[in-house]
Amino acid sequence: MASSTTSCDATGVPFTLLGALLTAGPAAWPACVGGGRAFLRDYAQRGTNALLWAGLLAVTWVLLLRVVALLRLWALGSRIPGPHALVADPGLAAVLRSGGDITAFLSKLHNSYGPVVRLWAGPSQLLVSVKDPTLVKEVLTKAEDKLPLTGKTYNLACGRLRLFVSSFEKVKSTRESLKIFLNEKLTIGVGPSSFIAIDAIMDRINSIMSKDILDSRSLSQHMAFNIIGATLFGDAFFNWPDAVTYEELLMMVAKDGCFWASYAVCPFWKPSYRSYQSLCAKLKILTEDIIRNSRDQNSSLHHFDRRSYLKSEGMIKDPNRGVLGETMAGHCLHRTAEGPISSEEETCGNIVGLMLHGISASANLIGNILARLILFPKLQEQLHAEIVAVCDESSDLVVDDVVRMQLLLATVCESARLLPAGPLLQRCSLKHDLDLGSGITVPAGAILVVPLHLMHMDASVWGSDAGQFNPHRFLKKDVDLGDILSTPSGSNGMNLFTDSAKTESFLPFGSGSRACVGQKFAILAISLLIANLLRNYEVQPHPSFSKEMEPEVGSSHFHHLPNPKIIPTKRI
Numbered sequence: 245m246a247s248s249t250t251s252c253d254a255t256g257v258p259f260t261l262l263g264a265l266l267t268a269g270p271a272a273w274p275a276c277v278g279g280g281r282a283f284l285r286d287y288a289q290r291g292t293n294a295l296l297w298a299g300l301l302a303v304t305w306v307l308l309l310r311v312v313a314l315l316r317l318w319a320l321g322s323r324i325p326g327p328h329a330l331v332a333d334p335g336l337a338a339v340l341r342s343g344g345d346i347t348a349f350l351s352k353l354h355n356s357y358g359p360v361v362r363l364w365a366g367p368s369q370l371l372v373s374v375k376d377p378t379l380v381k382e383v384l385t386k387a388e389d390k391l392p393l394t395g396k397t398y399n400l401a402c403g404r405l406r407l408f409v410s411s412f413e414k415v416k417s418t419r420e421s422l423k424i425f426l427n428e429k430l431t432i433g434v435g436p437s438s439f440i441a442i443d444a445i446m447d448r449i450n451s452i453m454s455k456d457i458l459d460s461r462s463l464s465q466h467m468a469f470n471i472i473g474a475t476l477f478g479d480a481f482f483n484w485p486d487a488v489t490y491e492e493l494l495m496m497v498a499k500d501g502c503f504w505a506s507y508a509v510c511p512f513w514k515p516s517y518r519s520y521q522s523l524c525a526k527l528k529i530l531t532e533d534i535i536r537n538s539r540d541q542n543s544s545l546h547h548f549d550r551r552s553y554l555k556s557e558g559m560i561k562d563p564n565r566g567v568l569g570e571t572m573a574g575h576c577l578h579r580t581a582e583g584p585i586s587s588e589e590e591t592c593g594n595i596v597g598l599m600l601h602g603i604s605a606s607a608n609l610i611g612n613i614l615a616r617l618i619l620f621p622k623l624q625e626q627l628h629a630e631i632v633a634v635c636d637e638s639s640d641l642v643v644d645d646v647v648r649m650q651l652l653l654a655t656v657c658e659s660a661r662l663l664p665a666g667p668l669l670q671r672c673s674l675k676h677d678l679d680l681g682s683g684i685t686v687p688a689g690a691i692l693v694v695p696l697h698l699m700h701m702d703a704s705v706w707g708s709d710a711g712q713f714n715p716h717r718f719l720k721k722d723v724d725l726g727d728i729l730s731t732p733s734g735s736n737g738m739n740l741f742t743d744s745a746k747t748e749s750f751l752p753f754g755s756g757s758r759a760c761v762g763q764k765f766a767i768l769a770i771s772l773l774i775a776n777l778l779r780n781y782e783v784q785p786h787p788s789f790s791k792e793m794e795p796e797v798g799s800s801h802f803h804h805l806p807n808p809k810i811i812p813t814k815r816i
């Protein structure tokens with residue numbers, strides 16, 4: 245402990261602040277030349293030195309930790325089979341740069357190195373591709389985080405949000421709220437299930453079906469936009485004058501950001517980055533506007549913000565409770581500021597994220613289904629017959645009807661199997677190493693990918709016709725399509741098959757802890773919409789249509805079918 249004698253230097257100024265305080269100040273230091281001023285100068289000097297040393301030690305410590313982590317990454321990574329690469333794999337870099345076919349690239353590597361392959365995406369970026377169904381299940385269950393880059397890209401377009409971000413801890417409660425919200429939208433589990441907005445959506449679609457020729461991509465995008473918009477914003481969405489501009493903006497942002505497929509955003513110094521940012525800013529303004537409109541009409545968003553959160557936390561038990569109850573409960577909770585109720589900014593970010601992801605993924609699936617319908621006119625007729633058989637002529641279609649339309653559900657599932665929304669599922673374990681059952685340890689921070697196309701086309705699982713479109717494979721005895729509806733809201737995957745290899749290899753919506761929250765909703769709402777469409781229209785190909793329609797790989801590693809022109813004919 246410093247005392248007034250031991251804590252003085254040659255000039256008699258106490259060395260430490262404690263020393264100074266323990267004495268009665270300058271008056272008590274007869275030997276101290278200059279008194280308080282000299283003390284303060286000396287004290288500041290010593291304090292600065294101490295701070296600099298502490299800073300240096302902290303930086304060295306952080307750098308040391310990084311070096312140790314890097315050495316660990318290299319040591320553990322090099323034990324996983326894969327091609328030799330000094331700094332980064334040139335093959336992978338070329339595919340990423342050119343937006344080439346990453347599935348074909350990974351397929352070659354899996355053929356050479358087995359079901360788990362390691363690649364160096366950069367000196368500190370290890371990419372591990374896993375293809376074996378059992379290992380994939382393990383990866384998707386154990387690796388709960390998404391890549392930090394994914395979160396950053398969503399942040400850029402959406403601002404602050406609590407969905408799609410890297411850390412599982414941060415998204416957990418919002419995922420649960422969203423599941424409940426989406427189930428309520430289809431009123432699943434409450435009397436006869438129905439998608440309340442379907443009539444209004446059909447009115448909008450009818451208006452574009454009256455054209456002579458339609459572009460299949462814009463039709464599917466429009467259908468997806470209306471499903472997700474009606475779901476999130478309720479009635480306000482249909483009276484909103486800016487809906488057309490909003491749809492255009494969303495599609496531009498989704499395209500520029502290369503969402504879902506490559507998560508690549510161009511560097512900030514490029515003009516295209518600035519135009520991307522200005523599009524995002526306009527998108528935000530419009531989103532805030534529709535959120536305000538929706539709240540004013542006391543519709544959907546209010547429920548997503550408050551009621552679903554409360555239910556997910558077990559605070560509202562009765563799904564039929566009135567609006568007043570919800571509002572009061574929400575109000576009380578808001579006042580006590582408990583729980584992660586979204587801020588305005590976060591709500592807006594979540595909504596933009598959901599619109600971007602929900603529309604791109606749903607439009608992709610609807611587009612694939614439409615393309616199959618015009619490729620296989622016989623299937624279209626069978627589907628129409630099924631729709632007519634299930635519901636009587638006068639009544640509206642409800643979700644319960646769709647569940648009885650097994651061929652329709654099988655067509656939706658088979659379309660999703662052949663062309664999933666993106667080429668890869670991406671995961672990461674930020675904090676812990678992953679020990680896979682096969683004795684392989686994937687170090688924390690490595691990028692884990694599951695090549696969806698390879699899994700969905702694996703002949704050893706799906707048979708020799710794995711590459712063919714055959715909805716009947718979903719109508720066999722070992723498949724229970726009813727599981728789509730019965731999947732409990734907390735569940736993270738669908739168990740359609742009794743054969744576990746097929747269950748683990750059918751991943752259009754992912755699986756495990758970060759599986760798509762909208763999977764049940766998307767399948768049922770899209771099926772309902774297609775059923776309504778086929779009930780009223782026959783869709784035929786334009787004469788320019790070629791039957792040799794092979795999937796193409798887009799600029800962002802997307803596999804999609806070419807965009808056929810459609811001629812809709814109203815059924816009598």
Ligand code: HEM
Pocket residue numbers: 384390407408409415419422472598601602605606609664665669670751752753754755756757758759760761762763765766767
């Ligand atoms: C056909 C339509 C859709 C497809 C094919 C699809 C596919 C996917 C896939 C593959 C994932 C990643 C899963 C994983 O990593 O395991 C995902 C995540 C997600 N999806 Fe979808 N999705 C669709 C529609 C929707 C809709 C309509 C919503 C909600 C309105 C939605 C909400 C989400 C959310 C919130 C996540 C992120 C979950 C998380 O990060 O924890 N999706 N989706």
